[in-house]
Amino acid sequence: MAFLTDRKRATGLGSAKSGTAHFWAMKVSSVALLILIPLFVFTFGPALGGTYEEILTYYSRPFPAIIAVLTLAVGFKHFNDGVQVLIEDYVHGISQKVLIIAMTCLSYGAAAIGIFAIARLAL
Amino acid sequence: MADVNRGNRPLSPHLQVYRPQLTSITSILVRITGNAMLITALLIVWWFLSAATSEEYFNTVNGFVTSWFGDLVMTLSVLGLWYHTLAGIRHLIWDNAIMMDIPTAEKLGWACLGGSVVLTLLTIIIV
Numbered sequence: 001m002a003f004l005t006d007r008k009r010a011t012g013l014g015s016a017k018s019g020t021a022h023f024w025a026m027k028v029s030s031v032a033l034l035i036l037i038p039l040f041v042f043t044f045g046p047a048l049g050g051t052y053e054e055i056l057t058y059y060s061r062p063f064p065a066i067i068a069v070l071t072l073a074v075g076f077k078h079f080n081d082g083v084q085v086l087i088e089d090y091v092h093g094i095s096q097k098v099l100i101i102a103m104t105c106l107s108y109g110a111a112a113i114g115i116f117a118i119a120r121l122a123l
Numbered sequence: 124m125a126d127v128n129r130g131n132r133p134l135s136p137h138l139q140v141y142r143p144q145l146t147s148i149t150s151i152l153v154r155i156t157g158n159a160m161l162i163t164a165l166l167i168v169w170w171f172l173s174a175a176t177s178e179e180y181f182n183t184v185n186g187f188v189t190s191w192f193g194d195l196v197m198t199l200s201v202l203g204l205w206y207h208t209l210a211g212i213r214h215l216i217w218d219n220a221i222m223m224d225i226p227t228a229e230k231l232g233w234a235c236l237g238g239s240v241v242l243t244l245l246t247i248i249i250v
Contacts, residue, residue, distance in 0.1 A: 027215070027218065030211050030214075030215065031215070033208075033211075034208065034211070034212070037204065037208055041201070041204070041246060041250070042249065042250065044167070045246065045249075045250035046250055048170075048188065048189065048197075048250075049189050052174070052178045052181050052182065052185075055174050055181070055185075056174070059174070068171070072164070072167075072168065075164060076164065079157070079158075079160070079161060079164065082154075082157050082158065083158055083161070086154060086158055110164065110165055110168050111168075113168055113172055114167070114168040114171050114172070116172075116175070117168070117171035117172040117174065117175035117176075118171055118175070120175040121171070121174055121175050
């Protein structure tokens, strides 16, 4: 520790490292979701409550299936970026890293499961 | 100087010394709604997975999602979703460094709160 200069210890700290890319990614996905969310609400919403056969027929149509796939993909990416900021604000140290990794795995995992399921319904 | 009193410094006044204000409430609501919707998203993924698996499994999951409890969760999610969407638009506006003065910011805040209720009622009527 005694060999570290104050300058060396301070370099690289502070907020201006890779924040811009993260901010921009959230901005892009938020604009995409601005289009996708209304489309998803008004395709998924009316379908919900239908029988098994009705759901199979509905989601074998390209439009609702593509909207659902895009919404899950972009939505979970947006969630993952957002939850990372939440964790970074309130959790620190090793638990911060563990939580960010866990939420990233959950986000991509859930998106993959959803997309697989919709593809199976649609094809 | 740099090693003096590290980690044992007095903390600056935090949340508890501030009176709740519309701007702070609408801000934290964005975070709460955005992160709470993970539950909804997972529920929807589960529903799609069940539909892709078998009729029996679908009936179980669909029964839960369309039960009174499922309806409650979905309705609250729609409210949260529209709030988060409107507040997101507010952030996209603010990113241009406009409409950030307090009177305008508070008007936008009320627009987000009121707008989300109106959009939720419209969604319930249409869907």
